Amino acid sequence: MEHSVLVVDDDFMVARLHSVYVDRTPGFRTAGVAHGAAEAVRQAARLSPDLVLLDLYLPDGPGLEALRRIREVAPRTDFLVVSAAKDTETVRQAQRAGVVNYLIKPFEQAELRARLGHYRAARLALEGTRSADQAHVDRLFPVPGPAQARPRPDALPKGLSAPTASLVEGALRAAGPEGLSASECAAGIGLSRVSARRYLEHFVAADRAGVHLRYGTTGRPERRYTWRS
Structure with missing residues (x-):
């Protein structure tokens, strides 16, 4: 979109x-x-x-x-x-x-x-949903104070920034079920491939994204990432 x-x-x-x-x-x-x-x-x-x-x-x-x-x-x-x-x-x-x-x-x-x-x-967080849970709402209205300070399973590791994470999330959501590779993500939002992969793997670890291997005719299989709705 x-x-x-x-x-x-x-x-x-x-x-x-x-x-x-x-x-x-x-x-x-x-x-x-x-x-x-x-x-x-x-x-x-x-x-x-x-x-x-x-x-x-x-x-x-x-x-x-x-x-x-x-x-x-x-x-x-x-x-x-x-x-x-x-x-x-x-x-x-x-x-x-x-x-x-x-x-x-x-x-x-x-x-x-x-x-x-x-x-x-x-905005993408609410696409395709008829009823918003608290996680959806928190994307629209950031939670201030103590609630924001509580540890979260998807808290960003040191060295990753929230604005860039939002860009990577947006790219993942826009990619749809076909997903994207770290190289495609990097090219789309202006990151290095290594940085893009760090964000993508973080989302996988937080169970907010999935990853699968796509095998080509030569070389190593490609890791492709998809956003979990």
Whole structure:
């Protein structure tokens, strides 16, 4: 499944750069670009994007007001704020408006990629399920405090990061029943093969992924990994 993204930023060069970041992230594509609030609303009504990358400083109105107007014409759209605004009141307003994440400018490509990966993994966690268990819910709403500190059987080993694990999980889910190899996973999300295999084997050890051998005509059999629903 590919997520369509509407990039909203008043700066033409920044919007172009963010579009490149989106298109380089597996499972995402830029569906449109807007440089103002009114244009963003029109584009959202036409495209019904899965996600809006939303700047809060727009020339014809506040970004959060644009968010509310977009919700009226595209109610199933989610929002990820990318803005230089970092005062606490603006952050609180964005949180109350239901944004899925908030990224303060300037940022590196890897930071946006990690947040997109988390968004994709969270949405895929509910695909094909009619009833969510606590594990599904926790992917959408991270558990704070003591519950987060409790040891978990799938806790990441030292040296593995949660954002990269989300990217690998998203790649596994997107691969479906055919699965993927460590080399394919590495190429898809920009990791080394060795690093990709560490994450894949971690998911196998945590019983969140399965692995089987595929035999070719020559050489060693290939290990292929599939996500357990």
